[in-house]
Amino acid sequence: MATVAAGIANRISLSMPKANTDTRLDGAAKHFGAANIDIIRLDGAEKHFGAVRALGGVDFHVGAGECVGLVGHNGAGKSTLMHMVAGTLVPDSGAITVRGSAERDYSVPRALELGIRCVFQELSLCPNLSVAENTRINHPSLIGFGWRRKAAELIAAKLDEIFPDHGISASDIAGDLSIGRRQMVEVARAFTLTEDPLALVILDEPTSSLDAHTAGQLLAFVRRFVASGGSCILISHVLGEVLQNADRIVVMRDGKVVAADAASAFDRDRLVATMGGAEGHQRTAAETRKAEAGPLRVKARPARQQDGKELVARAGEIIGLAGLAGHGQTDLLLAIFAAAQRARTGIEVTAPVALVAGDRQSDGIFPQWSIAENIGIRSLALLRSGLLISPQREAELADFWKNKIGIRTPDMNNNIYSLSGGNQQKALFARALGSDAGIVLMDDPMRGVDIGTKLEVYDLVREEAGRGRTFLWYTTETEELDNCDHVYVFKNGRIVANLGRDELTEEKIIQSSFGDAA
Amino acid sequence: MASLRTMLAKPWIWSFIGAFVVWLATIAFTGGYGAGGMITAALSLAVFTVIVGVGQMFVITLGPGNVDLSLPANIGLASAVAMKVMDGNDAMIAVGLIAALGCGAAIGAANYLLIWALRIPPIIATLSASFIIQSIDISYGRGLQIKPPPGFADFTNWQILGIPVLALLTVVFTVGAATALQRMIYGRSVLAIGQNIRAAWLAGVNVGRVRFLTYTLCGALGGIDGALLAGYFRGANVDIGNEYLLASIAVVVIGGTSVAGGKANVPGVWGAGLFLVLLLTMLNTFGVSAGVRLVLTGLIIVGVITAAGGEKAVR
Numbered sequence: 001m002a003t004v005a006a007g008i009a010n011r012i013s014l015s016m017p018k019a020n021t022d023t024r025l026d027g028a029a030k031h032f033g034a035a036n037i038d039i040i041r042l043d044g045a046e047k048h049f050g051a052v053r054a055l056g057g058v059d060f061h062v063g064a065g066e067c068v069g070l071v072g073h074n075g076a077g078k079s080t081l082m083h084m085v086a087g088t089l090v091p092d093s094g095a096i097t098v099r100g101s102a103e104r105d106y107s108v109p110r111a112l113e114l115g116i117r118c119v120f121q122e123l124s125l126c127p128n129l130s131v132a133e134n135t136r137i138n139h140p141s142l143i144g145f146g147w148r149r150k151a152a153e154l155i156a157a158k159l160d161e162i163f164p165d166h167g168i169s170a171s172d173i174a175g176d177l178s179i180g181r182r183q184m185v186e187v188a189r190a191f192t193l194t195e196d197p198l199a200l201v202i203l204d205e206p207t208s209s210l211d212a213h214t215a216g217q218l219l220a221f222v223r224r225f226v227a228s229g230g231s232c233i234l235i236s237h238v239l240g241e242v243l244q245n246a247d248r249i250v251v252m253r254d255g256k257v258v259a260a261d262a263a264s265a266f267d268r269d270r271l272v273a274t275m276g277g278a279e280g281h282q283r284t285a286a287e288t289r290k291a292e293a294g295p296l297r298v299k300a301r302p303a304r305q306q307d308g309k310e311l312v313a314r315a316g317e318i319i320g321l322a323g324l325a326g327h328g329q330t331d332l333l334l335a336i337f338a339a340a341q342r343a344r345t346g347i348e349v350t351a352p353v354a355l356v357a358g359d360r361q362s363d364g365i366f367p368q369w370s371i372a373e374n375i376g377i378r379s380l381a382l383l384r385s386g387l388l389i390s391p392q393r394e395a396e397l398a399d400f401w402k403n404k405i406g407i408r409t410p411d412m413n414n415n416i417y418s419l420s421g422g423n424q425q426k427a428l429f430a431r432a433l434g435s436d437a438g439i440v441l442m443d444d445p446m447r448g449v450d451i452g453t454k455l456e457v458y459d460l461v462r463e464e465a466g467r468g469r470t471f472l473w474y475t476t477e478t479e480e481l482d483n484c485d486h487v488y489v490f491k492n493g494r495i496v497a498n499l500g501r502d503e504l505t506e507e508k509i510i511q512s513s514f515g516d517a518a
Numbered sequence: 519m520a521s522l523r524t525m526l527a528k529p530w531i532w533s534f535i536g537a538f539v540v541w542l543a544t545i546a547f548t549g550g551y552g553a554g555g556m557i558t559a560a561l562s563l564a565v566f567t568v569i570v571g572v573g574q575m576f577v578i579t580l581g582p583g584n585v586d587l588s589l590p591a592n593i594g595l596a597s598a599v600a601m602k603v604m605d606g607n608d609a610m611i612a613v614g615l616i617a618a619l620g621c622g623a624a625i626g627a628a629n630y631l632l633i634w635a636l637r638i639p640p641i642i643a644t645l646s647a648s649f650i651i652q653s654i655d656i657s658y659g660r661g662l663q664i665k666p667p668p669g670f671a672d673f674t675n676w677q678i679l680g681i682p683v684l685a686l687l688t689v690v691f692t693v694g695a696a697t698a699l700q701r702m703i704y705g706r707s708v709l710a711i712g713q714n715i716r717a718a719w720l721a722g723v724n725v726g727r728v729r730f731l732t733y734t735l736c737g738a739l740g741g742i743d744g745a746l747l748a749g750y751f752r753g754a755n756v757d758i759g760n761e762y763l764l765a766s767i768a769v770v771v772i773g774g775t776s777v778a779g780g781k782a783n784v785p786g787v788w789g790a791g792l793f794l795v796l797l798l799t800m801l802n803t804f805g806v807s808a809g810v811r812l813v814l815t816g817l818i819i820v821g822v823i824t825a826a827g828g829e830k831a832v833r
Binding site for chain 2: 357378387389
C-alpha cells in the first residue's frame with residue numbers, strides 16, 4: 001500500500017510544473033520551478049583530508065527541474081562535493097540546506113528520505129548478487145513472498161525505459177556483467193521508485209563505461225526526467241555531454257568553484273579555459289606520422305571470427321578497437337595478454353606486453369600499497385640490484401612518472417587510495433609505460449579521467465609510439481580514435497571493419513557497429 | 519615521542535608487548551624466580567612455531583581461502599623420515615635433514631597440485647591431503663618412536679649463554695624470510711596476489727609459479743620443523759606435530775598478518791610465538807587446568823582477529 005501511495009504522490013509532484021488547471025497548484029509549481037527554494041544548497045562547504053584541502057569554501061545549489069553540469073580536472077573536488085550532497089561525507093565547516101530548511105545531522109539515510117540519490121563513479125553493485133537482489137538493497141519496502149520478483153520487475157521496467165534493447169536480465173549476477181552493463185544497472189537502479197521520493201540524482205561519470213549509443217539513451221532519459229520536474233547533477237569529462245544536456249554548468253578547480261553560469265553561456269573552449277591547465281594543447285592527432293611498416297608485433301584473430309579478418313599491429317602503431325561496449329574488444333586484449341605468457345593458437349605476440357586496466361578496482365589497483373609500489377610492480381625485475389629490489393630505484397621510477405604524467409600527491413609513498421580516481425588511473429598508466437613492454441594494451445583506460453589529463457596522455461602515447469612502442473587501444477569514446485593509425489570495429493566478438501586513418505569518421509564506426517556482421 | 523608513535527603503529531609490536539606482559543606477570547607471581555630460565559625455555563619452544571608460522575604466513579598472505587592445514591601430518595611424516603634416514607648414526611644427520619626437507623617440499627607441491635589441477639579449495643585440499651599423509655606415516659613408522667642420533671639430539675638442545683643455538687639460527691632464517699617478503703620479487707608477488715589476484719596477473723606477476731613456490735616452501739618448512747622436533751623431543755612420532763595446526767595459524771594472525779591476505783610481517787611471528795609459549799608457561803605456573811588453557815588460547819585468537827579487523831581502508 002505504502003508503495004502505491006508513494007508512487008502516486010510522486011507522480012503528482014512530478015507533474016506539478018505542468019499542471020495549470022488548478023491555480024493553486026500552478027502557484028506552487030511556479031514557486032518550486034523558479035528555484036526560490038533549492039532542492040539542496042551548500043554554503044561555504046570545506047573539507048580537509050589530513051593536510052590536503054579537498055574543498056575550500058564552496059557554495060553550490062541545485063534547483064528543482066534543473067540539470068546542473070559539474071566539470072573540473074581530476075582532484076578538483078567534484079567527487080568530494082558530491083559526497084557531501086549525498087551525505088556520505090560531512091563537511092568540516094559550512095551549512096547544508098534542503099528545500100529551505102537547514103539540515104544539521106545530514107547523512108545518507110536523511111538524503112534518501114529527502115529524495116537525493118547518487119550514482120558514484122566507483123561502481124557499487126554487489127558482484128555476488130543478481131541484478132534484482134542488488135535493486136532490493138535500495139528498496140527495503142520490498143519484503144515478504146515474491147520480493148525478488150517485485151525487485152526484478154522494478155529494475156527491468158526501468159532498464160527498458162532508459163536503455164531499450166539493453167539485453168540485461170534481472171536474474172544476471174552483477175559480477176558476470178561487463179563494466180558497461182553494470183553501469184547501466186547502477187544508473188537504472190538510482191531511478192527506481194518505491195517508498196522514498198525521488199527529487200535529485202547525482203550522476204558521477206555515468207557514461208564513462210558506455211558506448212556512444214547507450215550514452216545517448218541515458219542522456220535522453222536524463223532530459224526527460226528533468227523536463228518532468230526532477231533534478232540532476234551531471235559530472236562528466238566528456239564536455240560535449242555536459243554542454244548539450246545541462247541547464248547550468250559549474251566549473252571547479254583546486255577545491256573551489258571558479259565559474260557557474262547557464263550552459264548556453266559556455267562553449268567548449270571557454271570550459272577548457274576555465275578548468276585551466278589544458279590551454280596549451282591543440283588537437284594535433286591528425287598530424288601526419290610516417291606510416292612505414294615496422295616489424296610485426298601482434299597478429300590476432302578473435303576466437304569467434306569466422307572469416308579471415310584479423311588484427312595486425314606493427315611496431316610504432318597505435319591501433320584502435322572500436323564498436324559498442326562489450327562486443328569482444330576486452331576479450332581480445334586479454335587473449336593477447338595471455339598469449340604473451342603462453343602460446344595460443346591464432347595469436348602471435350613478439351614483444352613483452354603490459355596492460356592498462358580500465359576497470360581499475362578489479363583489474364588494476366593494489367589497495368594495501370603506496371602509489372610507488374603500485375607503479376613498480378610491473379617492473380620489479382628492472383628495479384633489482386642483485387637479488388633485492390632497490391628502494392632507491394623504485395622511488396626514482398615513481399618520481400620520474402610523478403613528474404612526467406603529473407600525479408597529484410605530496411608523497412608517492414602515500415597509499416594509492418589517497419589519490420582521486422583520475423590520478424589512480426595515471427598511476428596505472430605509469431605502471432605500464434614505465435615497464436619494458438613493447439606492446440601496451442589499453443582497456444578503455446580513460447574512464448573518469450579529465451580532459452587535461454587525457455590530452456597529456458594522448459601526447460605521451462604518441463610520443464611513446466614514435467619510439468617504437470605499439471598500442472592497442474580499446475575505447476568507448478569516439479574522439480579518442482582520432483589518435484589511432486588504424487581502427488578495428490567489433491561486433492558480437494568479431495572484427496567487422498578495418499578502417500584506416502583517412503576513412504575514420506564517427507558515422508562510419510556507428511554504421512559498422514550496427515551493420516550486419518559479415 | 520615520534521619514534522615511539524611509529525613503533526606503536528607497527529602491527530607486530532603488540533605481540534612483543536603481549537609476550538613481555540605475560541612474562542612480567544609470571545615472574546611477579548613466582549617472585550622473580552626462574553625469570554631467565556623461562557626465557558630460555560620460551561625461545562627453545564617458540565622456534566618450532568616460528569618456523570612453521572613463517573611458512574603459514576606466506577600461504578595465508580596469498581589471499582582469502584589460502585591456508586595449509588596439512589602441516590601437522592607433514593611434520594609427523596617428516597620427523598619419521600628424518601629419524602629413519604639418520605638411523606641413530608651421527609654421520610647421517612645432514613642426509614636426514616635433506617630427506618625431511620625433501621619430504622616436506624614434496625607434500626607442499628602435492629598440495630598445490632590438488633589445488634591447481636583439481637581446482638579444490640586450499641582448505642579442503644590440504645585437509646584431505648593430511649589424512650593421506652597421516653596414513654602413510656602410520657604404515658611407514660609403524661607407530662614406533664624412533665630415536666634421533668645423539669649428536670643431533672644434543673645439537674637441538676645446545677645453548678650459548680642460555681640462548682639456544684637453534685633460536686639464533688632461526689633468527690637468521692627469519693631475517694632472510696623478511697627480506698624475501700619485502701625486498702624480493704617473490705615476496706612482492708605474494709603480496710600482490712593476496713591483494714588482488716586478477717590485478718596481479720594483469721600486472722605481469724606469474725601467479726601460478728608464485729603460488730606453487732609458496733605451498734612448496736611452506737611444506738619444506740614443515741618438513742625441517744619435523745626433523746628438529748624429533749631431535750628436541752628425542753624421538754619421532756605421528757602426533758608430534760598436532761599442536762602446530764592451531765599454533766601456526768595463531769602466530770600469523772596474532773603477529774599482525776592480515777587473514778584477508780596481501781599484508782604480512784615476519785617479526786610478528788616471533789613475537790606471537792614467544793607470546794603463546796609464555797602464555798602456556800604462565801597458565802601452568804598459575805596452576806590452571808588444560809581445558810582452561812585451551813579456552814583462553816582460543817579466546818585470545820578471536821580477540822586479536824576482532825581487534826585487527828577493526829581497521830578499515832580509507833574510502
